[in-house]
Amino acid sequence: MIKKLGPQISICHGLLLIVIFFFFQGCTGTIEEKIINEIKKEQVPKKSLLDKQFDNDSQIDIQFVLSKDILEEGNEEPIWSVKVEPKECGKEFYCGRANAGSISGDECPNKFYCITKNEQNAKSDMLYRIETRIKSIQSDYAFSERDNDGENVYSQYEELIRAKGAAVALKGVLFRHYYWIPEKVLLTLAMMKNPKYKIKSDVKTEADKKIPNLYLALSVDNNDNFIADEITKITNIRLKEILDKHSYIILNQGKIHPYSMEEVSSIDEQVKLIAEQFPDSLLLLLSLTGNIMKNSGDMFPSITVLYMSFSAYSLEGQIIWKKTYEAKRLNTKKVSKLNASEKKRSFIKTLEKGFNEIKEKGILSGLKSSL
Secondary structure, eight states, X not given: OHHHHHHHHHHHHHXXXXXXXXXXXXXXXXXXXXXXXXXXXXXXOSSOTTOTTSOTTTOSOHHHHHHSOEEEEESSOOHHHHSOOOTTBTTTEEEEEEEEOOTTTOSOSSTTSSHHHHHHHHHHHHHHHHHHHHHHHHHHHHHXXXXXXXXXXXXXXXXXXXXXXXXXOOOSOEEEEEEETTTTEEEEEEEEEOTTOOOOOOOOOHHHHSOOEEEEEEEEOOOTTOOHHHHHHHHHHHHHHHHHTTOOEEOGGXXXXXXXXXXXXXXXXXXXXXXXXXXXXXXXXXXXXXXXEEOXXXXXXXXXXXXXXXXXXXXXXXXXXXXXEEEEEEESSOGGXXXXXXXXXXXXXXXXXXXXXXXXXXXXXXXXXXX
């Protein structure tokens, strides 16, 4: 009797195992579906990358990119990979791109593969672009500084800009991943806010609306290498050119008044005289001092340094704004090898270079706001 029941018990055991297997398989499938659905809810963007209604200038929902890292997939290559990157790239944001995978190699069988590798490569591409952009700016600057004598001062900018060329730290980098299904390729766009980017405001403050009256004065140090008349002529043209950009009224028929060192030492008396002649005005004094000194390097063994100090005085004789700019120019000869004429010419060129940089960098833009 027992022997007859043996096969029936085995059949029952087999059926029980099959039931248990499908039960757990069903549970597993339910869990996987929940995970996949959560991922889809988490990572499906507000707008598709392939949406043709996108802003033609941008092609990407920037605000959404900045809100989180994005991972999506599709059957067509995204616009930012085929056509153009967001217009913000290179200005407001640093950007980098990377891709990995292929049909034949099957390196990225789905969208979750290759993410780490692509993020590293996209950041490397971003760094390369930043360095290339810095070098391009430096090259433009170098060639713009080639003077009338045909002297190439290319190495000059390299030395002066070395301190500015420190590595940019990659912080707050966000990624947009797109898995191109037919090609089995993961495309990645990296974006990082440019910390130096500033949005220009069209809103004018009360200080901007007011047009100050300036009385210009120039003080030149007692230096045998300073050509006072030529320095005055250059300053008269270049300083007014820079100030006109910021809407100032230049008094004294638009002429700069040369001050002796004795007049500068009694600046209170000079301010009183100006106040009597031009009420409701300010004195803007430019003081020039400088030197030619030894410089490290065989190609440019000496350097001309010119200190351009701007001081704005109120009618009470108080300094209300002050700024000193250090203009530098490298020389191809040692200090001892420069004759008197070459030294004088070097200071003139350094002065012109200084005004160029002051205009480009907006050094005097803070004057108006201080008023």
